[in-house]
Amino acid sequence: MPSPHRSRADRRRATELRILNSARELFAEKGFDRTTIRAVATAAGVDPALVMQYFGSKRELFTQAVQAFPALPAATDTDALVDQLLATLDLKLGGLPEGTLVMLRSMLTDPAAADHVRETLDRQIDSVSAALPAAEDPELRAALVITTLLGVTIGHQFLGLAALRDVPADRIASLLRPAFKALTGPPD
Amino acid sequence: MPSPHRSRADRRRATELRILNSARELFAEKGFDRTTIRAVATAAGVDPALVMQYFGSKRELFTQAVQAFPALPAATDTDALVDQLLATLDLKLGGLPEGTLVMLRSMLTDPAAADHVRETLDRQIDSVSAALPAAEDPELRAALVITTLLGVTIGHQFLGLAALRDVPADRIASLLRPAFKALTGPPD
DNA sequence: CCATTCACTCAACACGTGTTGACCCAACCA
DNA sequence: TGGTTGGGTCAACACGTGTTGAGTGAATGG
Numbered sequence: 424m425p426s427p428h429r430s431r432a433d434r435r436r437a438t439e440l441r442i443l444n445s446a447r448e449l450f451a452e453k454g455f456d457r458t459t460i461r462a463v464a465t466a467a468g469v470d471p472a473l474v475m476q477y478f479g480s481k482r483e484l485f486t487q488a489v490q491a492f493p494a495l496p497a498a499t500d501t502d503a504l505v506d507q508l509l510a511t512l513d514l515k516l517g518g519l520p521e522g523t524l525v526m527l528r529s530m531l532t533d534p535a536a537a538d539h540v541r542e543t544l545d546r547q548i549d550s551v552s553a554a555l556p557a558a559e560d561p562e563l564r565a566a567l568v569i570t571t572l573l574g575v576t577i578g579h580q581f582l583g584l585a586a587l588r589d590v591p592a593d594r595i596a597s598l599l600r601p602a603f604k605a606l607t608g609p610p611d
Numbered sequence: 612m613p614s615p616h617r618s619r620a621d622r623r624r625a626t627e628l629r630i631l632n633s634a635r636e637l638f639a640e641k642g643f644d645r646t647t648i649r650a651v652a653t654a655a656g657v658d659p660a661l662v663m664q665y666f667g668s669k670r671e672l673f674t675q676a677v678q679a680f681p682a683l684p685a686a687t688d689t690d691a692l693v694d695q696l697l698a699t700l701d702l703k704l705g706g707l708p709e710g711t712l713v714m715l716r717s718m719l720t721d722p723a724a725a726d727h728v729r730e731t732l733d734r735q736i737d738s739v740s741a742a743l744p745a746a747e748d749p750e751l752r753a754a755l756v757i758t759t760l761l762g763v764t765i766g767h768q769f770l771g772l773a774a775l776r777d778v779p780a781d782r783i784a785s786l787l788r789p790a791f792k793a794l795t796g797p798p799d
Numbered sequence: 800c801c802a803t804t805c806a807c808t809c810a811a812c813a814c815g816t817g818t819t820g821a822c823c824c825a826a827c828c829a
Numbered sequence: 830t831g832g833t834t835g836g837g838t839c840a841a842c843a844c845g846t847g848t849t850g851a852g853t854g855a856a857t858g859g
Contacts, residue, residue, distance in 0.1 A: 431826055435836065454720035456644040460817065470838050475818060531769055532642035532720050541770045548774050560786070566774035567763065567786060574762020575755060581719055582729045586736050586754035598748070598755060598794065605789035619856055623806065648847065658808050663848060 439477050442467040446474075447488045451524035455485055455533045482535070489539065490522030504554045505603045508568060509596040516579050516592045527581070544569055558608050568606055571599075627665050630655040634662075635676045639712035643673055643721045670723070677727065678710030692742045693791045696756060697784040704767050704780045715769070732757055746796050755794055759787070 429437070445466035449458040460481055464471040478484040519527075526543075529536035551565035558564055575595065579587040587595075617625070633654035637646040648669055652659040666672040707715075714731075717724035739753035746752055763783065767775040775783075 431834090431836070438836080457720065459815080461815090471817085472819080472839080473837060476837085481817065528719050530719070531716050531765075532645065537770060541772060544766065544770065545773055548772065552774075560782075562774045563778055563782070564786060566766065566772055567783070567790075570762040570766035570772070570775075571759045571790075572762070573766060574758040574760070576762075577719075577765070578732065578754065578758035578761060582725060582732065584729060584736065584754055584758070585733055586740075586750045587758075590751055594748075594751070595755070598752060601793035602755075602790040605793045606786065619804090619806070622856095626806080647845080649845090659847085660809080660849080661807060664807085669847065 438467070438469060438473075442469060442474055442477060443484075443487060446484050447521045447525060450485060450488050451521045451528055453528075455529045455536065460484075485525070485529075485535075488522065489525050489536075490520065501555060501557070501604075501607050504551065505600060505607060508551070508572065508603065509599060511572070512575075512592045512596050512599075516576070516595070519576070519580060524580075527577070544573070555607055564606055568603055571602075571606075575599075626655070626657060626661075630657060630662055630665060631672075631675060634672050635709045635713060638673060638676050639709045639716055641716075643717045643724065648672075673713070673717075673723075676710065677713050677724075678708065689743060689745070689792075689796050692739065693788060693795060696739070696760065696791065697788060699760070700763075700780045700784050700787075704764070704783070707764070707768060712768075715765070732761070743795055752794055756791055759790075759794075763787075 446463045461471045530540040548565045552561040555561035578584045634651045649659045718728040736753045740749040743749035766772045
């Protein structure tokens with residue numbers, strides 16, 4: 424059922440976007456393997472063949488459905504860095520962008536997704552590490568901070584751990600803050 | 612190629628075990644969806660139909676391939692608890708039992724695996740929480756400790772983050788210790 | 800020694816998948 | 830108005846999957 428009176432190019436872009444959105448939603452919810460081209464097509468109200476025609480392959484559709492993680496804001500001061508990292512918790516626990524969910528969901532079972540996540544986290548670690556000039560082993564400390572956030576995110580967003588349900592993000596942040604301070608700079 | 616002179620019952624148990632071990636290895640490496648009955652059978656040197664005959668279904672084989680996480684040792688003292696938690700890092704970073712790898716690998720894409728992991732972690736959280744009588748929000752604190760360990764494990768074991776490669780477990784433990792102390796009991 | 804049990808294999812079914820090529824018809828353009 | 834483009838559908842192929850039922854032959858036990 425085509426929407427009324429629109430130019431051919433407009434409709435083309437609209438359905439392509441509809442497909443991409445359905446794909447993101449399904450990939451984020453069920454992962455790469457369990458998301459079928461047919462399911463995406465149905466969700467978008469379109470024939471499976473059209474999905475192929477537009478994106479070439481399921482793998483390519485997956486790639487397009489992923490969007491880069493939001494870059495971490497730079498910080499040179501350690502205290503400010505911790506605050507900024509904790510500020511991202513709101514995002515991580517509430518409305519993580521769907522393109523990010525797509526990556527995280529499949530990272531343990533799809534090597535391509537794992538690569539993408541690894542590269543992204545490595546980059547984030549470098550970025551955090553660069554803001555820890557005073558401490559020793561800055562890269563390792565940064566990695567522990569980032570993986571901690573990853574673990575909390577997984578426990579909350581994907582596993583739905585009881586102890587994390589209905590806990591406001593700033594409560595978690597306030598408990599995590601002293602831990603991150605201990606991690607990023609030792610008490611001397 | 613039957614191994615020589617053994618009783619029928621012995622050989623039966625032996626091949627059943629061989630199948631189970633192959634299954635564990637493959638499930639741990641590739642996850643539920645990408646592990647095929649045929650691949651398990653081939654790895655065990657056996658016909659696919661035999662796998663079905665012994666385990667009934669792929670799902671049942673998966674269930675059998677999972678073994679319970681090693682229970683957390685109890686501790687009533689906070690400092691001792693932190694030490695014990697960090698002592699598990701050796702295990703988590705080195706030779707995590709394959710049955711555990713199976714669960715973790717599939718937890719993001721297979722709901723049954725997610726259930727199992729959630730239940731296990733909930734139990735661990737309760738256990739840790741019980742050892743934190745003094746602090747407020749003990750359950751939440753426990754959950755943050757456990758999810759931190761989860762995140763570090765994933766970053767190291769499954770993603771292979773560069774910053775965690777070739778870092779001895781006790782180095783990580785020594786950096787994590789002050790963070791866990793800050794998390795389990797506030798500086799008063 | 801013979802009948803039976805049973806570990807194990809073979810061949811196939813039913814189904815869902817990604818992917819493809821032929822086709823249709825409304826929008827466009829001269 | 831008529832020919833062409835191109836968004837979109839239809840039907841099918843080739844393949845891999847979990848699963849099944851009939852069959853085979855050696856170990857068993859009386």
